[in-house]
Amino acid sequence: MVWFYLERIFGYWPVLLKGMGMTIGLSLLSLVIGVAIGFGFGIIRAGRNRWAARALGLYIDFFRATPFLVQVFIVFFILPQVGIELSAFAAGVVALSNMAACFIGEIVAAGLKAVPPGQSEAALASGMTRAQQMRLVVMPQAVRIITPSLVGQFVLLIKDSSVVSAIGLLDLTRSGWLIVQSVPNGLLVFGIVGVGYFIICYPLIHLSRRLERRGQAAFL
Amino acid sequence: MIEFSGVNKWFGSLHVLRDISLTVARGEVVVVCGPSGSGKSTLIRCINGLEPFQSGRLLVDGTDLADRKALLRLRTEVGFVFQSFNLYPHKTALENVTLAPIHVRRLSRAQAEERGRALLEKVGLADKMDSYPHQLSGGQQQRVAIARSLCMQPKIMLFDEPTSALDPEMINEVLDVMVGLAREGMTMMVVTHEMGFARKVADRVIFMDRGAIVETAPPETFFTAPAHARTRDFLSKILHQ
Ligand SMILES: Nc1ncnc2c1ncn2[C@@H]1O[C@H](COP(=O)(O)OP(=O)(O)OP(=O)(O)O)[C@@H](O)[C@H]1O
Ligand SMILES: [Mg+2]
Numbered sequence: 205m206v207w208f209y210l211e212r213i214f215g216y217w218p219v220l221l222k223g224m225g226m227t228i229g230l231s232l233l234s235l236v237i238g239v240a241i242g243f244g245f246g247i248i249r250a251g252r253n254r255w256a257a258r259a260l261g262l263y264i265d266f267f268r269a270t271p272f273l274v275q276v277f278i279v280f281f282i283l284p285q286v287g288i289e290l291s292a293f294a295a296g297v298v299a300l301s302n303m304a305a306c307f308i309g310e311i312v313a314a315g316l317k318a319v320p321p322g323q324s325e326a327a328l329a330s331g332m333t334r335a336q337q338m339r340l341v342v343m344p345q346a347v348r349i350i351t352p353s354l355v356g357q358f359v360l361l362i363k364d365s366s367v368v369s370a371i372g373l374l375d376l377t378r379s380g381w382l383i384v385q386s387v388p389n390g391l392l393v394f395g396i397v398g399v400g401y402f403i404i405c406y407p408l409i410h411l412s413r414r415l416e417r418r419g420q421a422a423f424l
Numbered sequence: 425m426i427e428f429s430g431v432n433k434w435f436g437s438l439h440v441l442r443d444i445s446l447t448v449a450r451g452e453v454v455v456v457c458g459p460s461g462s463g464k465s466t467l468i469r470c471i472n473g474l475e476p477f478q479s480g481r482l483l484v485d486g487t488d489l490a491d492r493k494a495l496l497r498l499r500t501e502v503g504f505v506f507q508s509f510n511l512y513p514h515k516t517a518l519e520n521v522t523l524a525p526i527h528v529r530r531l532s533r534a535q536a537e538e539r540g541r542a543l544l545e546k547v548g549l550a551d552k553m554d555s556y557p558h559q560l561s562g563g564q565q566q567r568v569a570i571a572r573s574l575c576m577q578p579k580i581m582l583f584d585e586p587t588s589a590l591d592p593e594m595i596n597e598v599l600d601v602m603v604g605l606a607r608e609g610m611t612m613m614v615v616t617h618e619m620g621f622a623r624k625v626a627d628r629v630i631f632m633d634r635g636a637i638v639e640t641a642p643p644e645t646f647f648t649a650p651a652h653a654r655t656r657d658f659l660s661k662i663l664h665q
Contacts, residue, residue: 322510323510325474325506325510326504326506326510326511326512327524328474328499329472329499330499330523330528330576331499331500331524331528331576332524332528333496340523340527341512341523344514345513348514
Protein backbone atom coordinates (compact mmCIF):
# COMPACT_ATOMS: atom_id res chain seq x y z
CA MET A 205 0.00 0.00 0.00
CA VAL A 206 2.72 2.39 1.03
CA TRP A 207 4.78 1.44 -1.99
CA PHE A 208 1.85 2.06 -4.22
CA TYR A 209 1.42 5.60 -2.85
CA LEU A 210 5.15 6.25 -2.89
CA GLU A 211 5.32 5.31 -6.52
CA ARG A 212 2.46 7.64 -7.34
CA ILE A 213 3.98 10.49 -5.36
CA PHE A 214 7.26 10.09 -7.16
CA GLY A 215 5.30 10.16 -10.40
CA TYR A 216 4.88 13.81 -9.52
CA TRP A 217 8.60 14.42 -9.19
CA PRO A 218 8.60 17.31 -11.71
CA VAL A 219 6.16 19.17 -9.45
CA LEU A 220 8.20 18.41 -6.35
CA LEU A 221 11.37 19.46 -8.07
CA LYS A 222 9.79 22.65 -9.29
CA GLY A 223 8.52 23.38 -5.79
CA MET A 224 11.93 22.77 -4.33
CA GLY A 225 13.51 25.00 -6.96
CA MET A 226 11.05 27.75 -6.11
CA THR A 227 11.74 27.43 -2.37
CA ILE A 228 15.48 27.60 -2.95
CA GLY A 229 15.28 30.45 -5.47
CA LEU A 230 12.90 32.51 -3.37
CA SER A 231 14.94 31.98 -0.20
CA LEU A 232 18.25 32.67 -1.88
CA LEU A 233 17.09 35.90 -3.51
CA SER A 234 15.45 37.10 -0.30
CA LEU A 235 18.54 36.12 1.63
CA VAL A 236 20.85 38.21 -0.53
CA ILE A 237 18.55 41.24 -0.40
CA GLY A 238 17.81 40.69 3.29
CA VAL A 239 21.50 40.49 4.20
CA ALA A 240 22.34 43.63 2.22
CA ILE A 241 19.54 45.67 3.80
CA GLY A 242 19.97 43.98 7.18
CA PHE A 243 23.62 45.10 7.47
CA GLY A 244 22.51 48.64 6.64
CA PHE A 245 19.79 48.40 9.30
CA GLY A 246 22.30 47.07 11.83
CA ILE A 247 24.73 49.93 11.24
CA ILE A 248 21.94 52.46 11.74
CA ARG A 249 20.59 50.62 14.81
CA ALA A 250 24.02 50.60 16.47
CA GLY A 251 24.91 54.05 15.14
CA ARG A 252 25.25 57.40 16.82
CA ASN A 253 22.08 58.95 15.40
CA ARG A 254 19.67 58.18 18.23
CA TRP A 255 16.53 59.25 16.41
CA ALA A 256 17.28 57.24 13.29
CA ALA A 257 18.06 54.23 15.48
CA ARG A 258 14.81 54.59 17.40
CA ALA A 259 12.62 55.11 14.34
CA LEU A 260 14.16 52.10 12.63
CA GLY A 261 13.80 50.12 15.86
CA LEU A 262 10.06 50.73 15.81
CA TYR A 263 9.83 49.59 12.19
CA ILE A 264 11.85 46.47 12.92
CA ASP A 265 9.83 45.64 16.04
CA PHE A 266 6.63 45.89 14.04
CA PHE A 267 7.77 43.15 11.69
CA ARG A 268 9.25 41.07 14.47
CA ALA A 269 5.97 41.23 16.38
CA THR A 270 3.53 40.38 13.59
CA PRO A 271 2.97 36.91 12.09
CA PHE A 272 4.74 36.44 8.80
CA LEU A 273 1.52 35.26 7.16
CA VAL A 274 -0.06 38.62 7.97
CA GLN A 275 2.97 40.41 6.49
CA VAL A 276 2.64 38.41 3.29
CA PHE A 277 -1.03 39.36 3.07
CA ILE A 278 -0.22 43.00 3.67
CA VAL A 279 2.26 43.00 0.81
CA PHE A 280 0.10 40.93 -1.54
CA PHE A 281 -3.38 42.32 -0.87
CA ILE A 282 -2.95 45.74 0.64
CA LEU A 283 -0.13 47.24 -1.43
CA PRO A 284 -2.20 46.95 -4.66
CA GLN A 285 -4.84 49.15 -2.98
CA VAL A 286 -2.32 51.98 -2.91
CA GLY A 287 -1.36 51.32 -6.49
CA ILE A 288 1.62 48.98 -6.06
CA GLU A 289 0.86 45.89 -8.09
CA LEU A 290 3.13 42.91 -7.39
CA SER A 291 3.28 39.39 -8.78
CA ALA A 292 3.03 36.63 -6.23
CA PHE A 293 6.77 35.97 -6.59
CA ALA A 294 7.71 39.63 -6.16
CA ALA A 295 5.38 39.92 -3.18
CA GLY A 296 7.00 36.84 -1.66
CA VAL A 297 10.49 38.25 -2.16
CA VAL A 298 9.51 41.64 -0.72
CA ALA A 299 7.88 40.15 2.36
CA LEU A 300 10.63 37.61 2.98
CA SER A 301 13.58 39.92 2.45
CA ASN A 302 11.95 42.61 4.56
CA MET A 303 11.47 40.22 7.42
CA ALA A 304 14.98 38.83 7.01
CA ALA A 305 16.40 42.37 7.00
CA CYS A 306 14.61 43.15 10.26
CA PHE A 307 15.93 40.10 12.08
CA ILE A 308 19.40 40.35 10.57
CA GLY A 309 19.49 44.08 11.40
CA GLU A 310 19.05 43.33 15.10
CA ILE A 311 21.67 40.57 14.96
CA VAL A 312 24.17 42.87 13.24
CA ALA A 313 23.47 45.69 15.69
CA ALA A 314 24.08 43.34 18.62
CA GLY A 315 27.32 42.17 17.01
CA LEU A 316 28.55 45.73 16.48
CA LYS A 317 27.78 46.61 20.08
CA ALA A 318 29.64 43.52 21.27
CA VAL A 319 32.92 44.78 19.80
CA PRO A 320 34.77 46.49 22.69
CA PRO A 321 34.77 50.32 22.42
CA GLY A 322 38.56 50.29 22.71
CA GLN A 323 38.67 48.89 19.18
CA SER A 324 37.00 51.87 17.57
CA GLU A 325 39.04 54.20 19.79
CA ALA A 326 42.27 52.62 18.59
CA ALA A 327 41.08 52.98 14.99
CA LEU A 328 40.04 56.60 15.50
CA ALA A 329 43.30 57.41 17.27
CA SER A 330 45.22 56.22 14.21
CA GLY A 331 43.41 58.75 12.03
CA MET A 332 40.85 56.49 10.37
CA THR A 333 37.55 57.93 9.23
CA ARG A 334 34.33 56.53 10.71
CA ALA A 335 33.79 54.54 7.52
CA GLN A 336 37.28 53.02 7.62
CA GLN A 337 36.90 52.24 11.29
CA MET A 338 33.68 50.34 10.52
CA ARG A 339 34.99 48.56 7.43
CA LEU A 340 38.49 47.65 8.62
CA VAL A 341 38.16 47.19 12.37
CA VAL A 342 34.67 46.92 13.82
CA MET A 343 32.62 45.12 11.16
CA PRO A 344 35.08 42.23 10.59
CA GLN A 345 35.00 41.50 14.32
CA ALA A 346 31.21 41.83 14.50
CA VAL A 347 30.79 39.44 11.55
CA ARG A 348 32.85 36.82 13.34
CA ILE A 349 30.69 37.15 16.41
CA ILE A 350 27.37 36.91 14.57
CA THR A 351 28.07 34.39 11.81
CA PRO A 352 26.55 31.42 13.68
CA SER A 353 23.34 33.35 14.46
CA LEU A 354 23.22 34.63 10.89
CA VAL A 355 23.34 31.13 9.48
CA GLY A 356 20.67 30.12 11.99
CA GLN A 357 18.57 33.00 10.69
CA PHE A 358 19.00 31.70 7.12
CA VAL A 359 17.43 28.41 8.23
CA LEU A 360 14.44 30.26 9.67
CA LEU A 361 14.11 32.20 6.43
CA ILE A 362 13.97 29.04 4.34
CA LYS A 363 11.33 27.56 6.62
CA ASP A 364 9.29 30.77 6.69
CA SER A 365 9.31 30.83 2.89
CA SER A 366 6.67 28.07 3.05
CA VAL A 367 4.17 30.70 4.10
CA VAL A 368 4.19 32.23 0.61
CA SER A 369 2.35 29.18 -0.68
CA ALA A 370 -0.67 30.94 0.81
CA ILE A 371 -0.61 33.51 -2.00
CA GLY A 372 -0.36 30.82 -4.66
CA LEU A 373 3.37 30.47 -5.26
CA LEU A 374 4.29 26.94 -6.23
CA ASP A 375 6.96 26.32 -3.63
CA LEU A 376 7.83 23.04 -1.93
CA THR A 377 4.90 23.26 0.47
CA ARG A 378 2.38 24.05 -2.25
CA SER A 379 3.67 21.22 -4.42
CA GLY A 380 2.68 19.00 -1.48
CA TRP A 381 -0.84 20.47 -1.51
CA LEU A 382 -1.12 19.78 -5.23
CA ILE A 383 0.02 16.18 -4.98
CA VAL A 384 -2.21 15.40 -2.03
CA GLN A 385 -5.24 16.24 -4.19
CA SER A 386 -4.64 13.08 -6.22
CA VAL A 387 -2.66 10.93 -3.78
CA PRO A 388 -4.79 10.76 -0.65
CA ASN A 389 -2.02 10.08 1.82
CA GLY A 390 -1.17 13.37 3.57
CA LEU A 391 1.28 11.84 5.99
CA LEU A 392 3.40 10.38 3.23
CA VAL A 393 3.21 13.41 0.94
CA PHE A 394 4.10 15.94 3.60
CA GLY A 395 6.65 13.58 5.05
CA ILE A 396 8.44 13.82 1.73
CA VAL A 397 7.97 17.60 1.62
CA GLY A 398 9.48 17.73 5.11
CA VAL A 399 12.45 15.71 3.95
CA GLY A 400 12.88 18.25 1.12
CA TYR A 401 13.19 21.10 3.64
CA PHE A 402 15.49 19.00 5.79
CA ILE A 403 17.80 18.40 2.83
CA ILE A 404 18.10 22.15 2.25
CA CYS A 405 18.39 23.20 5.90
CA TYR A 406 20.42 20.44 7.52
CA PRO A 407 23.76 21.43 5.95
CA LEU A 408 23.15 24.98 7.15
CA ILE A 409 22.39 23.88 10.71
CA HIS A 410 25.55 21.83 10.61
CA LEU A 411 27.54 24.78 9.29
CA SER A 412 26.17 27.04 12.01
CA ARG A 413 27.26 24.59 14.68
CA ARG A 414 30.74 24.28 13.20
CA LEU A 415 31.11 28.04 12.96
CA GLU A 416 29.99 28.39 16.56
CA ARG A 417 32.69 26.01 17.70
CA ARG A 418 35.30 27.74 15.56
CA GLY A 419 34.13 31.15 16.78
CA GLN A 420 34.74 30.13 20.35
CA ALA A 421 38.22 29.02 19.42
CA ALA A 422 39.08 32.32 17.76
CA PHE A 423 40.22 35.38 19.72
CA LEU A 424 41.13 33.55 22.94
CA MET B 425 54.01 71.36 20.47
CA ILE B 426 51.09 70.94 22.89
CA GLU B 427 49.53 74.03 24.41
CA PHE B 428 46.57 73.98 26.79
CA SER B 429 45.19 77.34 27.84
CA GLY B 430 42.33 77.52 30.29
CA VAL B 431 40.81 74.18 29.24
CA ASN B 432 37.73 73.05 31.15
CA LYS B 433 35.75 69.87 30.74
CA TRP B 434 32.66 68.51 32.40
CA PHE B 435 31.06 65.07 32.30
CA GLY B 436 27.52 66.20 33.04
CA SER B 437 27.88 68.08 36.30
CA LEU B 438 31.26 66.52 37.09
CA HIS B 439 34.06 69.03 36.52
CA VAL B 440 36.87 66.72 35.31
CA LEU B 441 39.36 69.25 33.93
CA ARG B 442 39.70 72.52 35.79
CA ASP B 443 41.30 75.43 34.02
CA ILE B 444 44.20 73.42 32.59
CA SER B 445 47.11 75.46 31.25
CA LEU B 446 50.18 73.58 30.17
CA THR B 447 52.80 73.77 27.45
CA VAL B 448 54.86 70.86 26.21
CA ALA B 449 57.78 71.71 23.94
CA ARG B 450 59.09 69.64 21.05
CA GLY B 451 61.18 66.74 22.30
CA GLU B 452 59.99 67.11 25.85
CA VAL B 453 58.95 64.11 27.96
CA VAL B 454 56.23 64.86 30.49
CA VAL B 455 55.00 62.35 33.04
CA VAL B 456 51.52 62.81 34.51
CA CYS B 457 50.57 61.21 37.80
CA GLY B 458 47.82 61.56 40.35
CA PRO B 459 45.15 59.59 42.19
CA SER B 460 42.53 57.54 40.39
CA GLY B 461 39.77 59.69 38.92
CA SER B 462 41.86 62.86 38.94
CA GLY B 463 41.44 63.34 35.18
CA LYS B 464 44.80 62.10 33.84
CA SER B 465 43.27 59.98 31.08
CA THR B 466 40.82 62.69 30.17
CA LEU B 467 43.67 65.19 29.90
CA ILE B 468 45.72 63.22 27.41
CA ARG B 469 42.66 61.97 25.51
CA CYS B 470 41.85 65.61 24.77
CA ILE B 471 45.14 65.96 22.92
CA ASN B 472 44.08 63.72 20.04
CA GLY B 473 40.42 64.65 20.24
CA LEU B 474 39.18 61.39 21.75
CA GLU B 475 37.47 63.62 24.33
CA PRO B 476 35.90 66.97 23.46
CA PHE B 477 36.11 69.79 26.01
CA GLN B 478 33.79 72.69 26.70
CA SER B 479 35.95 75.77 27.16
CA GLY B 480 39.49 76.99 26.69
CA ARG B 481 41.91 76.44 23.87
CA LEU B 482 44.15 73.54 22.93
CA LEU B 483 46.77 73.76 20.20
CA VAL B 484 48.59 70.63 19.09
CA ASP B 485 51.33 70.95 16.49
CA GLY B 486 49.80 74.26 15.46
CA THR B 487 46.31 72.78 14.99
CA ASP B 488 43.41 74.08 17.07
CA LEU B 489 41.46 71.15 18.51
CA ALA B 490 38.26 73.17 18.10
CA ASP B 491 38.70 72.60 14.36
CA ARG B 492 37.06 69.19 14.07
CA LYS B 493 37.90 69.06 10.36
CA ALA B 494 41.63 69.13 11.02
CA LEU B 495 41.20 66.38 13.59
CA LEU B 496 41.71 63.43 11.22
CA ARG B 497 45.00 64.81 9.97
CA LEU B 498 46.10 65.70 13.48
CA ARG B 499 45.44 62.16 14.71
CA THR B 500 47.86 60.80 12.12
CA GLU B 501 50.56 62.93 13.82
CA VAL B 502 49.74 61.85 17.36
CA GLY B 503 50.26 58.25 18.50
CA PHE B 504 48.18 56.92 21.38
CA VAL B 505 48.98 53.86 23.49
CA PHE B 506 46.17 52.49 25.64
CA GLN B 507 46.29 50.79 29.00
CA SER B 508 44.44 47.80 27.54
CA PHE B 509 46.53 47.67 24.30
CA ASN B 510 43.43 47.54 22.06
CA LEU B 511 45.19 45.54 19.37
CA TYR B 512 42.94 44.35 16.55
CA PRO B 513 42.30 40.69 17.45
CA HIS B 514 41.52 39.65 13.88
CA LYS B 515 44.87 40.86 12.54
CA THR B 516 48.42 39.59 13.00
CA ALA B 517 51.05 41.73 14.72
CA LEU B 518 52.36 42.94 11.36
CA GLU B 519 48.86 43.63 10.04
CA ASN B 520 48.04 45.57 13.21
CA VAL B 521 51.08 47.72 12.61
CA THR B 522 50.52 48.31 8.88
CA LEU B 523 46.73 48.81 8.79
CA ALA B 524 46.67 52.57 9.34
CA PRO B 525 49.80 53.31 7.27
CA ILE B 526 48.18 51.51 4.31
CA HIS B 527 44.67 52.92 4.63
CA VAL B 528 45.29 56.31 6.22
CA ARG B 529 48.80 57.26 5.04
CA ARG B 530 48.16 55.50 1.70
CA LEU B 531 51.51 53.71 1.75
CA SER B 532 51.89 50.72 -0.55
CA ARG B 533 51.65 47.39 1.21
CA ALA B 534 55.34 46.72 0.54
CA GLN B 535 56.43 50.06 1.97
CA ALA B 536 54.20 49.69 5.01
CA GLU B 537 55.43 46.17 5.68
CA GLU B 538 59.04 47.20 5.39
CA ARG B 539 58.46 49.95 7.91
CA GLY B 540 56.36 47.67 10.11
CA ARG B 541 58.94 44.89 10.18
CA ALA B 542 61.68 47.33 11.12
CA LEU B 543 59.59 48.67 14.00
CA LEU B 544 58.58 45.25 15.30
CA GLU B 545 62.26 44.32 15.24
CA LYS B 546 63.08 47.49 17.11
CA VAL B 547 60.66 46.61 19.92
CA GLY B 548 62.13 43.11 20.05
CA LEU B 549 59.39 41.17 18.30
CA ALA B 550 61.13 40.06 15.11
CA ASP B 551 59.88 36.52 15.67
CA LYS B 552 56.26 37.50 16.34
CA MET B 553 55.33 39.27 13.09
CA ASP B 554 52.69 36.72 12.13
CA SER B 555 51.31 36.01 15.60
CA TYR B 556 47.79 37.06 16.52
CA PRO B 557 47.33 39.20 19.64
CA HIS B 558 45.84 36.33 21.65
CA GLN B 559 49.06 34.38 21.07
CA LEU B 560 51.15 37.14 22.66
CA SER B 561 51.84 38.01 26.30
CA GLY B 562 50.63 41.35 27.66
CA GLY B 563 54.09 42.89 27.41
CA GLN B 564 54.45 41.72 23.82
CA GLN B 565 51.00 43.04 22.95
CA GLN B 566 51.83 46.44 24.37
CA ARG B 567 55.06 46.53 22.39
CA VAL B 568 53.10 45.75 19.22
CA ALA B 569 50.74 48.58 20.15
CA ILE B 570 53.68 50.96 20.48
CA ALA B 571 55.05 49.83 17.12
CA ARG B 572 51.58 50.31 15.65
CA SER B 573 51.57 53.94 16.75
CA LEU B 574 55.15 54.54 15.64
CA CYS B 575 54.47 53.16 12.18
CA MET B 576 52.45 56.31 11.46
CA GLN B 577 55.66 58.28 12.16
CA PRO B 578 53.93 60.53 14.69
CA LYS B 579 55.37 63.76 16.05
CA ILE B 580 53.88 63.17 19.49
CA MET B 581 53.33 59.97 21.47
CA LEU B 582 50.73 59.76 24.25
CA PHE B 583 50.69 56.88 26.73
CA ASP B 584 47.80 56.19 29.12
CA GLU B 585 49.10 53.92 31.89
CA PRO B 586 50.84 51.65 29.37
CA THR B 587 52.15 49.24 31.99
CA SER B 588 49.43 49.10 34.61
CA ALA B 589 47.64 46.14 33.00
CA LEU B 590 50.89 44.14 32.89
CA ASP B 591 52.36 41.51 35.18
CA PRO B 592 55.37 42.98 37.03
CA GLU B 593 57.92 40.93 35.09
CA MET B 594 56.70 42.41 31.80
CA ILE B 595 56.71 46.04 32.82
CA ASN B 596 60.37 46.63 32.08
CA GLU B 597 60.31 45.30 28.53
CA VAL B 598 57.71 47.95 27.73
CA LEU B 599 59.40 50.72 29.72
CA ASP B 600 62.71 50.00 27.98
CA VAL B 601 61.08 50.65 24.60
CA MET B 602 59.64 53.90 25.95
CA VAL B 603 62.97 55.00 27.40
CA GLY B 604 64.59 54.37 24.02
CA LEU B 605 61.92 56.46 22.34
CA ALA B 606 62.41 59.31 24.81
CA ARG B 607 66.17 59.30 24.24
CA GLU B 608 65.60 59.53 20.48
CA GLY B 609 63.89 62.85 21.11
CA MET B 610 60.22 61.94 20.74
CA THR B 611 57.76 64.37 22.28
CA MET B 612 55.95 62.29 24.87
CA MET B 613 53.22 62.65 27.44
CA VAL B 614 52.98 59.63 29.70
CA VAL B 615 50.40 58.90 32.36
CA THR B 616 52.14 56.48 34.68
CA HIS B 617 53.01 55.73 38.26
CA GLU B 618 56.34 54.18 37.24
CA MET B 619 58.53 56.65 39.08
CA GLY B 620 61.71 54.95 37.92
CA PHE B 621 60.75 55.82 34.37
CA ALA B 622 59.99 59.39 35.39
CA ARG B 623 63.38 59.80 37.06
CA LYS B 624 65.20 58.34 34.11
CA VAL B 625 63.75 60.29 31.19
CA ALA B 626 61.11 62.82 32.25
CA ASP B 627 61.84 66.51 31.80
CA ARG B 628 58.90 67.37 34.01
CA VAL B 629 56.47 65.55 36.25
CA ILE B 630 52.92 66.82 36.63
CA PHE B 631 50.73 65.98 39.59
CA MET B 632 46.98 66.15 39.04
CA ASP B 633 44.26 66.04 41.64
CA ARG B 634 40.51 66.49 41.21
CA GLY B 635 40.84 67.75 37.66
CA ALA B 636 43.47 70.38 38.30
CA ILE B 637 47.24 70.49 37.83
CA VAL B 638 48.51 70.87 41.37
CA GLU B 639 52.23 70.79 40.79
CA THR B 640 54.72 70.73 37.93
CA ALA B 641 58.41 70.16 38.58
CA PRO B 642 61.52 68.48 37.19
CA PRO B 643 61.77 64.92 38.54
CA GLU B 644 64.58 65.62 41.06
CA THR B 645 62.59 68.40 42.71
CA PHE B 646 59.31 66.56 42.33
CA PHE B 647 60.48 63.50 44.22
CA THR B 648 62.77 65.09 46.77
CA ALA B 649 61.11 68.43 47.52
CA PRO B 650 57.49 68.55 46.38
CA ALA B 651 55.96 71.94 47.10
CA HIS B 652 52.43 70.84 47.90
CA ALA B 653 51.08 68.79 50.76
CA ARG B 654 48.79 66.84 48.43
CA THR B 655 51.76 65.86 46.26
CA ARG B 656 53.70 64.67 49.30
CA ASP B 657 50.67 62.71 50.42
CA PHE B 658 50.31 61.06 47.06
CA LEU B 659 54.02 60.28 46.74
CA SER B 660 54.18 58.67 50.15
CA LYS B 661 51.26 56.47 49.16
CA ILE B 662 52.64 55.23 45.86
CA LEU B 663 56.24 54.90 47.06
CA HIS B 664 55.28 52.81 50.05
CA GLN B 665 52.87 50.38 48.51
N1 LIG C 1 32.76 58.81 29.81
C1 LIG C 1 32.63 59.31 31.05
N2 LIG C 1 31.42 59.70 31.51
C2 LIG C 1 31.28 60.21 32.75
N3 LIG C 1 32.29 60.36 33.62
C3 LIG C 1 33.51 59.98 33.24
C4 LIG C 1 33.74 59.43 31.93
N4 LIG C 1 35.06 59.14 31.82
C5 LIG C 1 35.61 59.50 33.00
N5 LIG C 1 34.70 59.99 33.85
C6 LIG C 1 34.96 60.51 35.19
O1 LIG C 1 35.88 61.59 35.06
C7 LIG C 1 36.81 61.56 36.13
C8 LIG C 1 38.20 61.55 35.56
O2 LIG C 1 38.40 60.33 34.88
P1 LIG C 1 39.79 59.89 34.27
O3 LIG C 1 39.59 58.58 33.61
O4 LIG C 1 40.34 60.98 33.44
O5 LIG C 1 40.69 59.72 35.57
P2 LIG C 1 42.14 59.10 35.70
O6 LIG C 1 42.93 60.10 36.44
O7 LIG C 1 42.62 58.64 34.39
O8 LIG C 1 41.87 57.86 36.65
P3 LIG C 1 42.52 56.39 36.62
O9 LIG C 1 43.83 56.49 37.33
O10 LIG C 1 41.53 55.57 37.39
O11 LIG C 1 42.64 55.97 35.19
C9 LIG C 1 36.47 60.36 36.97
O12 LIG C 1 35.75 60.79 38.09
C10 LIG C 1 35.63 59.50 36.08
O13 LIG C 1 34.69 58.78 36.85
MG1 LIG D 1 43.02 56.75 33.52
